[in-house]
Amino acid sequence: xxxxxxxxxxxxxxxxxxxxxxxxxxxxxxxxxxxxxxxxxxxxxxxxxxxxxxxxxxxxxxxxxxxxxxxxxxxxxxxxxxxxxxxxxxxxxxxxxxxxxxxxxxxxxxxxxxxxxxxxxxxxxxxxxxxxxx
Numbered sequence: 001x002x003x004x005x006x007x008x009x010x011x012x013x014x015x016x017x018x019x020x021x022x023x024x025x026x027x028x029x030x031x032x033x034x035x036x037x038x039x040x041x042x043x044x045x046x047x048x049x050x051x052x053x054x055x056x057x058x059x060x061x062x063x064x065x066x067x068x069x070x071x072x073x074x075x076x077x078x079x080x081x082x083x084x085x086x087x088x089x090x091x092x093x094x095x096x097x098x099x100x101x102x103x104x105x106x107x108x109x110x111x112x113x114x115x116x117x118x119x120x121x122x123x124x125x126x127x128x129x130x131x132x133x134x
Contacts, residue, residue: 008075013056028116
């Protein structure tokens with residue numbers, strides 16, 4: 001099995017994982033919108049022990065939403081989302097955008113679509129550019 005690396009935006013937090021992800025969900029719930037500042041979270045799921053922290057573990061800050069099974073972990077320097085163990089302790093949740101390459105699987109599903117951002121469908125069909133538009 002190959003490994004895949006990842007990091008936060010500033011590079012302070014870095015990690016490696018076996019490229020052995022079991023699920024890949026795009027979650028549109030309101031909490032994931034708030035946690036990511038985007039239309040959805042893009043999270044991969046693997047075994048809880050499937051991570052080696054290379055640097056910056058002491059810079060990881062975790063937030064657990066009170067009364068919910070929703071969490072988030074981020075670099076306390078740049079704010080980028082980083083991997084964390086689910087509250088059930090059954091999975092390592094890895095934000096897809098934190099990876100330095102493509103994982104072994106593609107997204108399985110869009111979940112909590114009843115809560116998706118009202119502008120999401122229009123955004124999917126918007127014009128595309130390789131850099132800032134003129």
